[in-house]
Amino acid sequence: MSIELRDRFFVLSAGDASAEEVARYRAEVDAADAAPAATVDGLDVCWHPTARFKAVRFIDAELIDERVRELFARPSAQAPYLAAVFADPHELSFRTFENIVPLDRLFESVPLEMELDGATEHAEGVLSYTLRLPEQARDRLARLDALGLYVPPLNAASRGGERFIFHSALLAEALTAAVADALPPSVAEGFSHVNPVFRCNAFEPGDANFHLHRDTPYYDAARGHISRYTLLLYVTGGTGSPALDLAGGAALAEIGPFTCVIFDQRYEHEGAPYRDGRKVFLRTELVFAAGEVTEQPEIGALFSKACYLTGESVFAPELARHADAYYNQVAAAHWSGLGDGPARETFVHKEFRGLHFVTNGYDFWFPATDALPAAECAAVTLLDYFNCKLGDTPFRALCRTEVIEADDAAWIPDFLRDQHPTLSVTTQVDKSAFFPDPERPDGANCCPFHSSGRFDPTRFDDVIKLYEDAQSFAKAHILPAPILMLGEDVALDPDRFVIDGDLIHVLGKHALTPVNFAACWNDESIPEDYVVTAARVGVQQLLVPPIIHHESNGCRHLSFDFFRNSWMVDHRQATIPVPRITELMWADPDDSHAWRRDVDDSLIDAEHPLESSDLWDDEDDDWDDDEEDS
């Protein structure tokens, strides 16, 4: 049944099925329930769609636990390393909202020497070229359309054009060299590279136009980069009316295959489908050194609000409209300053376990009471912004949400005062209590085989060493975390929230350096079977800029400027198993609950090292035996 649900998804995504068949399928999905099969990058995923797991993502299959990897479909014959996973849209946050498919492998071992030929200047800042490239490279670009990666979300209302986003450093590098050679000096000044994130778009004749819009410039203040020009690479040629219309600039009615159009991002533009065939093109940006750019925090605030409302629209669909309005205002503001936005501002009032707050996605207002210290307000803001999971449920799904439109924020203090008394929703734990010291080894304690049923793993030196290593790994993850998730409880570490004047610094990314610790054993079980899991602690690994904090009118007002880009922003949620030594005299390897099996290998890195495990050796042996038998 689940296999069928999985495979029909891709058949129906091809778009040839009748509306009735699609409706029937959606009903089956809505009735399907399944536990997550794996966790990828902190996101629970399933290998087929269900009522909960509806957002499809294409990821490198190697990121999936190998024990369940084979269950996941590989829908693209051209890129078989890509697996399709289904995620819960409620769990998506700004980091996971877009699915950027890794496609570098498609361009490996392919000659990619490219040249832009036949330059034509259509208007100021509008250039077109023909891309010359080896046959194999043409073939790979042409194949993008056939990868089967245009999968509309299950809740999509209608089909228009299709698109997917991919990342390829190899393709970007080849285009960078070609563009650098071809750009006229007036445009080339400060050119750095072609953005390796591409959007692959496809339109059939009769599809709706890509409506008039401005592309949102890419800006990375940390690296001093900004995008100034859009690059469109038409993989197919055709005639449209017009196929590309740059308002106030140029209009291109006929476009040849492998035409490359580069235009200044100040141009509003619109694209029509070809009349005579399928229109497939890639879009990316030319990135320049951002010498004279002036940062406008207001634009960052607007963009932050737009992103927040996009995520929130999963819970309140009417918010998508408000988010669109903000995005358009942001794109225009980059070139002509902040114009008039929507007349009224959109706010969201949320109640989480009795705690009330109001936000517009950039500002967060809490009632100023002694029961709710600034650190807790900052924590709740982070939980909401990153939609962290508490137990199995995303934070936003645990909130009661109400959309409120208003002229300004003046109403908020009175509104919050009128709510029921606000309660503290977090606790504090002594993190070191997760890590009791090991017992003193007992030299008389031999392995299970030689101890005749009296083996005491809690005092066996090899097991104790493994326990200390496991503790060291878990400590390196848990001790620096500002926020812990204990089941559905949220625990704060007040020492990781440093309040300095009107700034709240959230410390979290500087992991403690783990301390590493370096017999007779003649038994079917191995020492690793004796270190088991005592608890599973969710940790929020955060790298965020300081949060601005003011108190006035009985309100705590917190502001996040995550999109100024002057700061690196990162957030990961991970579950860390806490080790203990089992009291069992014999740990059955066939029923192993070893701690090491609960460790997500993606959490092991230079800052959090862990010795490789012997637990899987036996399985390999078994596998070999099977192979030999057969």
Add this chain to the structure above:
Amino acid sequence: MAIEEALRAHPDDLTAWHAYSDRLLERGDARGTLIRLEQRLPRTRPADRPALEREIADLVAEHEDRWDDGLPGAARVRSRRYGFATEVAVTWSDDVREVVEQVLRAPFVTTLRLTSNAADDDDDDEEWEEDWDEEDEDGWDLAVDRGAPRPGRLDVRALAGLDLGRLTELDLSYLSVGFDGAEFLAGLFVSDRLRALDLRYCRVADTGLAALTARPQLAGLRRLHLQRNRLTADGVRSLHRLAELTELDLRYNDLGEAGARALLAAPFAGSLTRLWLYDSDVGEDGVRELAQAANLPPGLRSMWRCV
């Protein structure tokens, strides 16, 4: 000496230590100088601290050898205050009573750790386990043969006549005390100063623990380690007499859900700051009880919600 007794009772009384340093200086004891220097250290400018720390280190290096003259050779000093031994470890031996007695004559020893002789431990292990198993089979209600120590078990009666009343901390971890040994041990506490008791892996069982907790002099205990003592819910119930407990380690005892309930009914449940227990000690139902317990401090309760 009254001042020494007062300092044992209030070891952080800086004024009393200062007064005591006068007496030490009068009799040419360098520890008088050490008290003055160490008390001056926190008040010294950071820039001048290294020089003062060097002066202290030089003084200690010159005199330390003589500071343990009153202690038996078998005693190992584990901690000091102003050069005086405060925590001492003694290996169990035939003359353990004499050694401990001499240790307890040192003016400021308030923490004692008795350790097993590793070689003896090895020899004893098999007999010991057999003994444990036998007790298991026959049940803990069997009358204890008080005429002779159990095979492989330490004869705790070797400590008969000792006055442990000045101790604030006693560590008997990994010694095979047994329940009868625990019963005997209880009688050695003649004051209520003891605050920490470590009985991990001592096999005292419910019976031995009940004998200890029945002793009113132990009612002031704050920290208690009881890992792997074959305790059950009955043992936990006997802890109810220790109303002042703040740290409790009950790991590796098969307490079951009834044990978890008994723990939550204890008068100290709401004031615990540390509680070490594993899910296997209390079972799934016990974990649920602890995760929902209204009378556990919230931080401790939350920890049970991720088990």
